[in-house]
Amino acid sequence: MSLCLQARQLACERDDRWLFEGLDLDIQRGEIVRIEGPNGSGKTTLLKILSGQLSDYHGELYWNGALMRETREHFLANLLYLGHAPGVKSGLTPLENLAWYQALSGDQGSEEQREEALAKVGLRGFEDVPAGQLSAGQQRRIALARLTLTPRALWVLDEPFTAIDRDGVAALETQLVAHAKAGGCVLVTTHHELTASPVLRRVQLG
């Protein structure tokens, strides 16, 4: 089945300043697209627009050839977005956090699946510790466990490497490449140099 996200003549204005204008973008299966640009150049805004969260932009978005606003349900069922804030509740344990995210996609899931996903991001033994007692990097890892837990084709990741240690960065990068190889696509902003990615495409903003 086809998978593609297209933007046509995308433009966004913030405080009387054009962040970007006339941006055409095609993202297809097997691609890792990295949005680059200095701070304040609109990377996060672009990711939010492309993940269907903002509506004050000019231009059109297409999902698999159809207008995105008409296929929003299908788009959301195939999107995994990780924003600046990890979306992890400090009052809940990692397992409870993941259980909610799994249920949001309509899937009850099982405790074993979640434990496995947590083990994969290096949180074995922290399953039942309230997330508030974990470090920033560990909280980010809880969010990253969703990449394994809820299989979605399109990943939109805003600075996913924030607060992650060196081994974690390498593991995540491998995971991104594996996802692209398996036919998914990844849209990412990061100041990290992605070295292991053979299919990396860059989009320069600002």
Add this chain to the structure above:
Amino acid sequence: MSSTNATVSAPVMPMHDPKGGLIVALNATLRRDLTLMLRRRGEVLNPLVFFALVITLFPIGISPDPQLLAVIAPGLLWVAALLAALLSLDSLFRSDYEDGSLEQLLLAPQPLAALGLAKVAVHWLLTGLPLALMAPVLGIMLALPAGSYLVLALSLALGTASLSLIGAIGAALTVGLARGGVLLSLLVLPLYIPILIFGAGAVQAAIMGDGVTAHLAILGALLAMALMLSPWAIAASLRISING
């Protein structure tokens, strides 16, 4: 535009159709919010303590004369309960907004109105319902005439559900603002007036010995209307807040 086609022989990541599972998502959201609230007991207790303290102030400030207090008791109890419910509304979406869960809620392939309704239900269960159960006890302190206690609890249980629903619209609109609490009160209080009129009216009627069914029926009708309309308004308000 061309793209590198690296996936000719690779396994193809399947696409998912939206598969429903709304009940699963609703259950999980209810359970999650209940767990969170029960782990922050202070936040649950604050409105109740506020309610009790405000009611204690009136006999001290006005007069301990039971006859005078009995006349104003229905209104006092209702106004104090209304303010206590309002007090707790600001935090309804705030922590979700701050830690990024709200973004994720909006991106869930489920109707946002239903998920919002689940959050409001938890709010009512842990604020409105305890307030309604507590009110008769505080009624004794205000020398509320016998025979009106059940109506007081019932009218508050019905009324606070509407208060939670309407208040959630305001909470959703102000969640993106740093100090939205005051603005929230200004937005929501005028909308609370009809509920206050019929809620306090029901208790008043019970004291007078008039029929209370009409008042309670109107409270029920207001609740039905709030249940029908406010989920959509909450969803739209959350989208506006996230957009800003």
